[in-house]
Amino acid sequence: MKKSEFSDPFEQARNEQGIGHMNDQDDPVTMVLGLKDVRKCAHNWKTFQSGAKPGRIVVPSEVNIRDTRQIPFEVDPPEHGDYRAIVEPWFKRPLEDEYRAKLRTQIESLVDEVLTKDDIEVVGEFSLKLQSRALTLLLNIPYEESEVWIGWGTHVFRSEGVALDGDKAAILYDYIDEQIDRAQANPGDDLYSVLLNSEINGRKLSKEEVKGVMILTFAGGRDTVINAVTNSIAYFAEHPQALSRLRDEPEITNRAVEELIRYFSPLTHMGRVATEDTKVCPHGHDVKADSRISLCWASANRDEKVFENPNEVVLDRKVNPHVAFGFSHHNCLGATHARQIMHILLETLAAKVGSIEILDAKENIEDLDQFKRKVGFDSINVKFNPR
Amino acid sequence: MAKIIFITSDSEKVELEADSGSVMELAVQNGVQGIDGDCGGVCSCATCHVHVAPEHFDKTGPASEIEQDMLELDDDANEYSRLCCQIEVTDALDGVVLHVAK
Numbered sequence: 001m002k003k004s005e006f007s008d009p010f011e012q013a014r015n016e017q018g019i020g021h022m023n024d025q026d027d028p029v030t031m032v033l034g035l036k037d038v039r040k041c042a043h044n045w046k047t048f049q050s051g052a053k054p055g056r057i058v059v060p061s062e063v064n065i066r067d068t069r070q071i072p073f074e075v076d077p078p079e080h081g082d083y084r085a086i087v088e089p090w091f092k093r094p095l096e097d098e099y100r101a102k103l104r105t106q107i108e109s110l111v112d113e114v115l116t117k118d119d120i121e122v123v124g125e126f127s128l129k130l131q132s133r134a135l136t137l138l139l140n141i142p143y144e145e146s147e148v149w150i151g152w153g154t155h156v157f158r159s160e161g162v163a164l165d166g167d168k169a170a171i172l173y174d175y176i177d178e179q180i181d182r183a184q185a186n187p188g189d190d191l192y193s194v195l196l197n198s199e200i201n202g203r204k205l206s207k208e209e210v211k212g213v214m215i216l217t218f219a220g221g222r223d224t225v226i227n228a229v230t231n232s233i234a235y236f237a238e239h240p241q242a243l244s245r246l247r248d249e250p251e252i253t254n255r256a257v258e259e260l261i262r263y264f265s266p267l268t269h270m271g272r273v274a275t276e277d278t279k280v281c282p283h284g285h286d287v288k289a290d291s292r293i294s295l296c297w298a299s300a301n302r303d304e305k306v307f308e309n310p311n312e313v314v315l316d317r318k319v320n321p322h323v324a325f326g327f328s329h330h331n332c333l334g335a336t337h338a339r340q341i342m343h344i345l346l347e348t349l350a351a352k353v354g355s356i357e358i359l360d361a362k363e364n365i366e367d368l369d370q371f372k373r374k375v376g377f378d379s380i381n382v383k384f385n386p387r
Numbered sequence: 388m389a390k391i392i393f394i395t396s397d398s399e400k401v402e403l404e405a406d407s408g409s410v411m412e413l414a415v416q417n418g419v420q421g422i423d424g425d426c427g428g429v430c431s432c433a434t435c436h437v438h439v440a441p442e443h444f445d446k447t448g449p450a451s452e453i454e455q456d457m458l459e460l461d462d463d464a465n466e467y468s469r470l471c472c473q474i475e476v477t478d479a480l481d482g483v484v485l486h487v488a489k
Contacts, residue, residue: 040460255429258426258429317429321429321453331432335425336425339426
């Protein structure tokens with residue numbers, strides 16, 4: 001099998017049961033697999049809440065390593081909307097010309113650098129650097145700060161072989177506490193300062209609330225962006241004609257971005273907690289009050305009832321109603337930033353790179369009990385060749 | 388060339404002309420308030436929702452099945468709802484009035 005081929009482990013369960021089961025730390029999860037069902041459950045926040053105990057809607061659950069509520073992610077309407085309104089304009093800044101120009105400079109210089117090397121480990125030496133440097137733009141802080149985050153390694157929460165690593169998480173939480181104190185003592189025009197100065201319902205956001213937004217910003221955009229970038233490099237390595245096509249038909253770049261994100265679905269699923277006894281899927285599976293479901297974006301994005309040739313990358317797929325950035329109230333806050341990263345990356349690769357050779361690759365397989373899903377690579381060594 | 392009239396939720400009237408592309412692209416290029424087009428027009432994000440003026444609904448036609456599946460979970464949707472990334476600009480649209488949902 002090709003390295004850039006990501007098969008769909010959910011197909012049979014999606015078609016036969018509509019759900020899957022995962023036991024996560026004795027807090028089992030009913031995984032909702034079909035696109036329509038995923039959308040319906042995501043929309044129904046009254047029955048399937050996000051505002052449960054902090055960490056519980058994440059799978060694997062983070063209740064044992066985190067007390068801070070991530071905001072707006074772990075808040076339900078109507079409060080969710082108040083928080084979202086505060087942060088939304090800031091997270092739309094990637095649409096500004098100046099932001100895009102800076103991001104392009106970062107990505108072009110990184111691609112120029114890897115083109116001079118014989119062997120690049122993409123996850124650590126390309127994607128992590130790209131993601132960390134781009135994050136300085138999203139936070140509006142000095143570029144040099146990215147060196148600190150690159151030093152943390154590829155995962156904030158996950159170490160190799162350990163799904164949840166409390167020590168790693170503490171590094172991030174302590175760092176954010178320090179940065180909030182710094183911004184409070186010496187306000188600037190960075191995200192920490194902007195949040196500390198923001199008001200909700202006539203009062204200032206608390207430090208704990210600011211911390212909740214910042215943890216979300218760091219954690220939500222790390223593995224996801226790294227996997228999207230790394231997997232796309234693997235795809236272009238094995239499909240050099242796709243690079244030349246993007247060069248010849250730049251107008252399809254947006255569709256290519258959406259299609260790669262659909263196909264790779266960097267976030268497999270996200271949980272909710274049922275507030276009442278209910279049922280999911282047309283088959284009517286029981287879900288008990290205070291138990292968990294998950295909205296399986298990765299499965300929904302391969303739903304053959306909606307997508308033709310769901311297991312193929314159709315680079316110019318015109319109608320692509322994927323849910324890789326979630327759906328409804330809680331759709332991904334960082335999506336604008338992520339889309340700009342991908343768009344500029346594809347343009348830059350098409351302009352500068354002739355071919356990419358995969359030298360060695362170690363797959364990252366997520367263990368979801370009933371399903372094993374390839375989500376990315378632990379490591380992948382390549383050689384970038386210039387045009 | 389088709390003239391397309393957007394009425395925003397602030398009741399601002401924006402008249403634009405185009406001869407190709409999608410209605411969403413036209414709106415985003417001209418900064419029509421309430422049309423974001425986050426996904427760039429692949430029918431994934433539902434941030435380009437409009438209500439077609441009922442008397443003009445034959446100019447646009449109804450939403451496709453994939454659009455309807457998105458719209459049925461939108462609290463502001465009605466029988467004249469469309470995601471305007473899925474409306475191609477053609478002469479047949481000339482004079483259409485679109486009320487921006489957001």
